[in-house]
Amino acid sequence: MGRKLLLTHDNVPGIATYEVYRSKGGYASVEKAIKTMTPEAIVEEVKTSGLRGRGGAGFPTGMKWSFLAKPEGVPRYLVCNADESEPGTFKDRYLMERIPHLLIEGMITSSFALGANTSYIYIRGEYFYVARILETAIAEAYANGWLGKNILGSGYDLDLYVQVGAGAYICGEETALLESLEGKRGNPRIKPPFPAIAGLYGCPTVVNNVETIAAVVPIINDGGEAYSKIGIGRSTGTKLISASGHINKPGVYEIEMGLPVEEFIFSDEYCGGIANGKRMKACVPGGSSVPILPDYLVCKTASGEPRLMSYESLSDGGFATGSMLGSGGFIVYDENQCIVRNTWNFSRFYHHESCGQCSPCREGTGWMEKVLHRLEKGLGNLDDIDLLVDVARRIEGNTICPLGDAAAWPVAAAIRHFRHEFEYHVQNPEKVKDPKHGHHEPIMPVAPVMVNA
Amino acid sequence: MSAHPTGTHSFDPTLRSQLKFSEDAMATIRTIIGRYPEGKSKSALLPILHIAQAENEGWLSPEAMDLVANILGIQAIEVFEVASFYSMYNLQPIGKCQLEVCRTSSCWTRGADDIIAYIGKKLNIKVGETTPDGMFTLKTVECLGSCGSAPMLQCGAEYHENLTEDKVDHLLERLRTEGKRHNYTDLEYKNSK
Numbered sequence: 001m002g003r004k005l006l007l008t009h010d011n012v013p014g015i016a017t018y019e020v021y022r023s024k025g026g027y028a029s030v031e032k033a034i035k036t037m038t039p040e041a042i043v044e045e046v047k048t049s050g051l052r053g054r055g056g057a058g059f060p061t062g063m064k065w066s067f068l069a070k071p072e073g074v075p076r077y078l079v080c081n082a083d084e085s086e087p088g089t090f091k092d093r094y095l096m097e098r099i100p101h102l103l104i105e106g107m108i109t110s111s112f113a114l115g116a117n118t119s120y121i122y123i124r125g126e127y128f129y130v131a132r133i134l135e136t137a138i139a140e141a142y143a144n145g146w147l148g149k150n151i152l153g154s155g156y157d158l159d160l161y162v163q164v165g166a167g168a169y170i171c172g173e174e175t176a177l178l179e180s181l182e183g184k185r186g187n188p189r190i191k192p193p194f195p196a197i198a199g200l201y202g203c204p205t206v207v208n209n210v211e212t213i214a215a216v217v218p219i220i221n222d223g224g225e226a227y228s229k230i231g232i233g234r235s236t237g238t239k240l241i242s243a244s245g246h247i248n249k250p251g252v253y254e255i256e257m258g259l260p261v262e263e264f265i266f267s268d269e270y271c272g273g274i275a276n277g278k279r280m281k282a283c284v285p286g287g288s289s290v291p292i293l294p295d296y297l298v299c300k301t302a303s304g305e306p307r308l309m310s311y312e313s314l315s316d317g318g319f320a321t322g323s324m325l326g327s328g329g330f331i332v333y334d335e336n337q338c339i340v341r342n343t344w345n346f347s348r349f350y351h352h353e354s355c356g357q358c359s360p361c362r363e364g365t366g367w368m369e370k371v372l373h374r375l376e377k378g379l380g381n382l383d384d385i386d387l388l389v390d391v392a393r394r395i396e397g398n399t400i401c402p403l404g405d406a407a408a409w410p411v412a413a414a415i416r417h418f419r420h421e422f423e424y425h426v427q428n429p430e431k432v433k434d435p436k437h438g439h440h441e442p443i444m445p446v447a448p449v450m451v452n453a
Numbered sequence: 454m455s456a457h458p459t460g461t462h463s464f465d466p467t468l469r470s471q472l473k474f475s476e477d478a479m480a481t482i483r484t485i486i487g488r489y490p491e492g493k494s495k496s497a498l499l500p501i502l503h504i505a506q507a508e509n510e511g512w513l514s515p516e517a518m519d520l521v522a523n524i525l526g527i528q529a530i531e532v533f534e535v536a537s538f539y540s541m542y543n544l545q546p547i548g549k550c551q552l553e554v555c556r557t558s559s560c561w562t563r564g565a566d567d568i569i570a571y572i573g574k575k576l577n578i579k580v581g582e583t584t585p586d587g588m589f590t591l592k593t594v595e596c597l598g599s600c601g602s603a604p605m606l607q608c609g610a611e612y613h614e615n616l617t618e619d620k621v622d623h624l625l626e627r628l629r630t631e632g633k634r635h636n637y638t639d640l641e642y643k644n645s646k
Contacts, residue, residue, distance in 0.1 A: 288596075
């Protein structure tokens, strides 16, 4: 049984209410931070912990905080990114729904550390009912003196609000999120300047994921040093993993960084193995944007080492034979899954969600979707496969924000590892006409091709 | 733009409705505007559009958008450019219950296509269409963050998860019996300050 730092009381009845949360030691980090620590000491503690952004990028949180500009007389903002929209990811929703006060406690402690007097939680519009849960919890926090004026008699003031979005994946990108919070279309901004210098309303701003902010609570309670000792190497602490797809026990699991992937998929404590007694064909370990891995590279790296749930191990081998931890959206596909159809499904998503600002992404995602659709239907030719690789390569790195990369990587990886399935679609158009077609032919592990190595 | 019509993103200026926000809605709108710094009331645009939509039978008519522009003191085009960007704003009338079925990988893997086809057959409508009685609209949407409880659909603020044909039958029956409109938002914005 791995250690848990966030989901310690998620099954306690009434934990969403202030009374029960408080009785389980809730808001201790706020007391400790405001009464006994300076804002600088809190930032140091977070740096020591080695905590890295849990939204997907994995950037060191303490470093991000220390970049925050502090010009005299200019307000600073903390904005929580609760726009969880990465396909395969539902951990933040679980956390906010079950233990809303944990996020609020983290927001107060973090806002104090950053010197923010107004903070916002930007939550995706579809999570309206979760926004209501958060607002109820925030009202309780105000009523008990944890928010508002002069918190704990310290002279520190903080107002916390929930802002709902309206359906746009791109608003999970931090500058698009800020645009949206300002009441505009979610078009990502050109960086620099980074939000730490000019963010919300042009003021210094930190944007952090829900899980990142929640992790500040145990870091302040137990110390950054203790947190840094959990996990493995530069992947410290615990991570919430959203597990879905063809597994026996889909759900949100808190794991210690460094847990073997094999144990995560097959042990009864976590995913409980592949559903219906089938074989695993592939796995997307970090949300739809990260490269897909074929079965033989999921539990072991190309060099034969056990693959671990950590930033480093999941990306071992680069994009040639590795992937990324990303947001922890862990999707498992069984042997009958058609990879071509799945790749088309992802491409359709990115085409739908491209904001349209940059031509390579706006046009390229559409082209990839069209070409994949015709391959899927058995109407493509062999050149289409290389065309896809070419389009993906021309999108990657040529856009303002990472959505372009996120759209290109899954396509490139699917072709890298499953080119034979794309060829099968060209060569057997009759067999793939039925939309429910699987690929029942034996899975032939192809030798990994070293791309960009 | 998209090759998959959802029926919500085309704009027909001849579709007009009579609209006036209720007193309660105006009070809520004032509360929301109070959450932002002086001079930054445009930040309230997204939440106010949700309210406008709920006050206007589930969609944003040109009149509704004009009204919002007046309240915030911004140009109508600023409202339209936002309303046309986000997928939760409907620019055409919809049924009382919009069934938004997730079609992205994890849901699709666990049978979303079958659920979409089943609802379509049961209601005799295609994706993007509304039943003649104005009760149901069928829509497909991208990942709603319910991958661990797939397949799923959203109706108003409610999530309906781990769907089976049986569950869909019961849901449609219940929605039809209740006969009420399902909006994303209510007016319960708390003025917590």
